[in-house]
Amino acid sequence: MKKLTLPLSMEERRGLRAGEGVLLSGTVYTARDAAHKRLHEMILNGEELPFDLHEACIYYVGPTPATQGRPIGSAGPTTSSRMDPYTPELIHHGLRYMIGKGRRSEEVKEAIRQYDAIYFVTVGGAGALLSHCVKKRRMVAFEDLLAEAVTELYVEDFPCYVGIDRYGNDIYDEE
Amino acid sequence: MGKIREIDVSELIPLIRNACREMAMEYGCDIRDAIRQARETENERARSILDLLLQNAEIATSEQIPICQDTGMIIAFASVGQDVHFTGGSFQQALQEGVRQGYHDFALRASVVADPLYDRINTKDNTPAVIHTEITEGDKVQISLMAKGFGSENKSAVAMLTPADGEKGVIRFVLDTVKKAGPNACPPFIIGVGIGGTFEACALLSKKALLRPLQEKNSDVRYAALEDRLLQEVNALGIGPQGLHGVTTALKVQIEQMPTHIAGMPCAVNICCHVCRHAKVVI
Ligand code: SF4
Numbered sequence: 206m207k208k209l210t211l212p213l214s215m216e217e218r219r220g221l222r223a224g225e226g227v228l229l230s231g232t233v234y235t236a237r238d239a240a241h242k243r244l245h246e247m248i249l250n251g252e253e254l255p256f257d258l259h260e261a262c263i264y265y266v267g268p269t270p271a272t273q274g275r276p277i278g279s280a281g282p283t284t285s286s287r288m289d290p291y292t293p294e295l296i297h298h299g300l301r302y303m304i305g306k307g308r309r310s311e312e313v314k315e316a317i318r319q320y321d322a323i324y325f326v327t328v329g330g331a332g333a334l335l336s337h338c339v340k341k342r343r344m345v346a347f348e349d350l351l352a353e354a355v356t357e358l359y360v361e362d363f364p365c366y367v368g369i370d371r372y373g374n375d376i377y378d379e380e
Numbered sequence: 381m382g383k384i385r386e387i388d389v390s391e392l393i394p395l396i397r398n399a400c401r402e403m404a405m406e407y408g409c410d411i412r413d414a415i416r417q418a419r420e421t422e423n424e425r426a427r428s429i430l431d432l433l434l435q436n437a438e439i440a441t442s443e444q445i446p447i448c449q450d451t452g453m454i455i456a457f458a459s460v461g462q463d464v465h466f467t468g469g470s471f472q473q474a475l476q477e478g479v480r481q482g483y484h485d486f487a488l489r490a491s492v493v494a495d496p497l498y499d500r501i502n503t504k505d506n507t508p509a510v511i512h513t514e515i516t517e518g519d520k521v522q523i524s525l526m527a528k529g530f531g532s533e534n535k536s537a538v539a540m541l542t543p544a545d546g547e548k549g550v551i552r553f554v555l556d557t558v559k560k561a562g563p564n565a566c567p568p569f570i571i572g573v574g575i576g577g578t579f580e581a582c583a584l585l586s587k588k589a590l591l592r593p594l595q596e597k598n599s600d601v602r603y604a605a606l607e608d609r610l611l612q613e614v615n616a617l618g619i620g621p622q623g624l625h626g627v628t629t630a631l632k633v634q635i636e637q638m639p640t641h642i643a644g645m646p647c648a649v650n651i652c653c654h655v656c657r658h659a660k661v662v663i
Contacts, residue, residue, distance in 0.1 A: 286564065306622065334436035
């Protein structure tokens with residue numbers, strides 16, 4: 206599998222093809238349903254977002270609580286399509302990478318093409334293994350949302366596949 | 381008539397608490413075996429995904445990290461012997477207390493909201509569990525528990541088929557439901573199918589079907605043959621592990637059937653992801 210460090214260069218992004226396996230390292234933000242709703246409302250109200258979306262990566266995950274000095278509990282992907290209504294707006298505001306599972310809407314695909322973004326998919330039901338790739342975790346916002354809070358993760362060699370590349374090719378549509 | 385057996389409901393609490401841990405952290409041996417077998421016939425990417433699931437299971441057990449972060453909603457099927465007399469409080473509340481302690485003490489994710497439509501506020505302890513109770517003969521209490529993730533629960537369905545739909549109708553409905561489930565429900569699946577009864581009874585059957593160990597077939601040879609056929613057809617869809625293509629869309633199809641009305645043939649499909657968690661508590 207190809208090793209990549211976030212944020213990617215434009216060349217790296219253009220070189221990725223749907224279906225390719227990669228190991229991602231770098232900073233990613235956790236956000237799922239409730240956090241997306243709040244980010245959307247903040248954008249609507251012209252408020253400053255709790256983290257910089259520029260070139261950012263969001264991982265759709267709601268982990269179990271951390272135990273025994275670990276940075277995080279079980280941390281596998283949740284279904285990405287529930288975030289579809291909010292995603293084009295976030296991409297427009299700088300988001301470039303997403304990690305989740307399952308198909309995305311045409312609108313998300315279009316935004317990915319337009320902004321050279323990448324959608325990665327990882328393995329559902331492998332949260333124990335994926336938690337090993339998380340080296341550090343920091344609370345960023347919406348602590349009241351518990352598992353759904355926005356946190357910053359530093360990940361190393363996080364296993365993914367390119368789900369939708371910047372040309373709009375989709376791993377789920379492969380022949 | 382049997383002698384009345386007294387059971388203090390507080391006996392239940394630690395058993396339920398530990399079952400919650402066991403379900404979250406221990407992958408069933410039958411699932412492990414089925415995945416090992418499936419990997420032999422898979423393409424390279426699908427095989428590496430299945431290997432990753434096996435590795436994940438190892439880590440979960442050895443380090444006591446939940447197999448999946450969606451540690452599910454608890455469903456309890458309780459059979460209570462008619463010669464049992466519960467003492468020391470409410471049976472239902474003791475069950476809920478066991479779940480509460482299990483989710484709290486083992487740092488499992490609280491994933492239940494109190495109101496489904498309006499407030500949707502997290503109850504913070506994963507209660508209430510959904511409890512189904514039946515009265516049986518004897519003086520034992522048996523509780524089958526499931527911790528059901530909603531990635532797959534969301535993709536389940538009931539159809540009021542007609543007698544004329546026959547076996548073909550069942551096959552078509554199962555395949556349609558699996559196609560709609562696709563990658564979102566975390567294949568490879570275990571597919572519970574309930575046939576017969578009424579609207580709600582067939583749904584319950586399809587869930588109970590998920591409790592059966594994977595190596596066991598339906599005891600009626602016709603239904604056992606249909607289980608095999610459905611598995612073949614489901615796997616021929618090519619969805620594969622995680623929906624990333626392959627021949628392992630499901631590990632097993634399990635059917636349960638029961639009598640029904642002359643005018644109907646209810647059919648339910650309860651999709652379960654590969655993290656098919658269940659445990660049994662007996663007192
Ligand atoms: S569907 Fe199953 S494996 Fe997938 S996230 Fe939910 S519980 Fe985990």
